[in-house]
Amino acid sequence: MAQLWGGRFTKETEAQVYDFNASISFDKRLYKQDITGSIAHVEMLAKQEILTTAEKDELITALKEILVEIESGNLEISHKYEDIHSFVEATLIQRIGDTGKKLHTGRSRNDQVALDMKLYIREEISNVDSQVQELLKVLLAVMKNNLETYMPGFTHLQKAQPVTLAHHLGAYFEMFKRDHERLLSIQERMNTCPLGSGALAGTTYPLDREYSAELLGFAGPTLNSMDGVSDRDYLIELLSALSTIMMHLSRFSEEVIIWNSDEYRFVEIDDAYSTGSSIMPQKKNPDIAELVRGKTGRVYGALMGFLTTMKSIPLAYNKDMQEDKEMVFDALDTVEICLPLFTDMIRTMKFREDRMERSAASGFTNATDVADYLVGKGVPFRDAHSIVGQLVLLCIDQGISLDELPLTEYQKLSDKFSKDLYEAIKMETCVNKRNTIGAPGKAAMSAVIQVYEQYLKSV
Template identity: 60%
Template sequence: RVGAAGKRLHTARSRNDQVALDVRLYLRRECNSVYSLVTELIGVLCKKAEKYADAVMPGYTHMQRAQPITFGHHLLAYAEMLLRDRERIADAQRRMNYCPLGSCALAGTTYNTDREMTAETLGFTGPMLNSLDGVSDRDFCMELASALSILMVHLSRFSEEIILWCSWEFKFVELDDAFSTGSSIMPQKKNPDITELIRGKTGRVFGDLMTLLTMMKGLPLAYNKDMQEDKEAIFDAFDTVKICLTTFIPMLDTMTALPENMRKAAAGGFINATDCADYLVGKGLPFRDAYKATGEIVALCIKKGLTLETLPLEEYKKICDLFDDGVYDAINLDKCVNGRTSLGGPAPQNVPIR
């Protein structure tokens, strides 16, 4: 027992500033945990992207095959999203890292306390400069919940794609048995449960954000009991994000890509039509005319049950006499992808650069 000294611990302290302090200390640690997990996930994505830098697949718009890309390029799109997520979390953590201790109930104290020393000892950038704001600010909870919600949007979008890719309609990837389940009645089923759960839990994190925004929107200064609800919402948001990341990382790491199926899908859908038009542009035809001529060729292919690669040259020439044998090289899928060397493009050599 400390005795009289212990009775002095509450001098120049209030539950209001102590709770505000404790929440910041806890969330600062949680930010570090999520930051590390996101960094680990980015590492797995980059490793996979390099492995499949030249695995040609269809790129989609409106859920329809659009242009040829590579699986590595597709994966790096999510790495870019996660890099922004990591930056948002770090940025919110920097703004949060100011110490409310010494604000007391709302109006500071008459005791000669050294708030600068307290803030430095606890690892903060400095003390909060307004005692009312010190005890009533929960911006950091809302900002972090917003950053976590955006992170969950990205995990949910990726999960949705993996769910599609696992289906027999696509069959671009195969999940390890540890991250999928069977059916109680259909023996052929292999369900991507982890990704479905992550997609569902995204709504839960959104709900945590809405709880915080709604709780704070009508509160006068300074502290109000409504603010007790902050902890359940922001703690749940962090717990949910961490469990989603913790399962997503090994699931992605053990996921097997099926490049032959991706290539087969890329061979259909006329995703090299833009390259066909660009070939005509290279021959001196204005792009709008090249676009129109290529559209007519695609329509002819559909009518005859052919692809751009199998349509005879004489049929090309009936629509535009600028075509020659070089068109078949121009619409080759590997050439289509390898030629897109512009910064940010899907050419395989761009993957190691990023």
């Protein structure tokens, strides 16, 4: 057992207790952030003349060598150390002796781990956001190619009114656009540097916290040392944002699964993003979509788990907070594998335009337009609604669509019907006369797509 404390203790820590307490098995992924933060800390200590220039140079050279060796695989992170901070500092002391013991001057592991996690999360948010942006680009490309791909819009999972595939996917564009903006908001809000907060009450050393923050790319230092070491709000916000991303992916996955079913056949998932059955040779399963849907619960679990962990922790730092890492790391890993796979599945997916349009026509999605036609002829809407309800019943009884019902049948219920009805209730007409902003009409959608194109250029 290798640890950087113990002077006050007369007994060795019980092995099982040590293992229970240790975090190196999962916080070792913070090695880069730990070394980066240490280098900035050394730079600041030298600026404040707490370290000499020679000590600074010796420490920074050794820290950079350790980083290079870890990344090349020449230096293995040993689990005999309690955490990554202990490993880096102990390795430094082994290499350069007493100068290495000065690294921790004016610093606590409390502000050190808070810094490491912020540096890591700041980078990971950028990674997730890049993946969200790529999905937005793919969605926009599919939308641009499907302004006239007519399909049923649904409410209560029942066919409601005709829309286009571009319009349907535009709803998901809006969702993932909000996800992008949420990630940026979290990144901006968390961009304060806890280094220099000490264990909870700062330090007597004349640290320049503004300089440390500047070196590490933060907007400035945290303004309360107790909050600096115990703030995990940004992780809860991140887990919430990741959960929302997964919720959006799961909703979309559910639709892909439905659309892929034999009853719908709206889409053909590329073979590279499907799997087969070990017993049923005809099967082509939407496993990527199903796994994304399933893994959503895993990310939700991380959010609820960490909220529960944090709910009763008094100020300032408590060991409970160590539980943040595994949950956050797992949630990030999950989202960062789901997003690109889902994006490529959508990118390679074929949309069956013929099936979509037939489905829209056979589901009476133009019934509202028949009612609107009567209203345009002076029939009160409630009367028009009743008439069209009777027409739908007639079509169901005959097994035909409203487009196929003879004009004579229409005219039995209202003399306001004439042959121009059929043009009024074509899928193309039903969609394209809806041109208020946000509606599925081609003119409205074309305008929105231009807005989206400008939006993606600006991010």
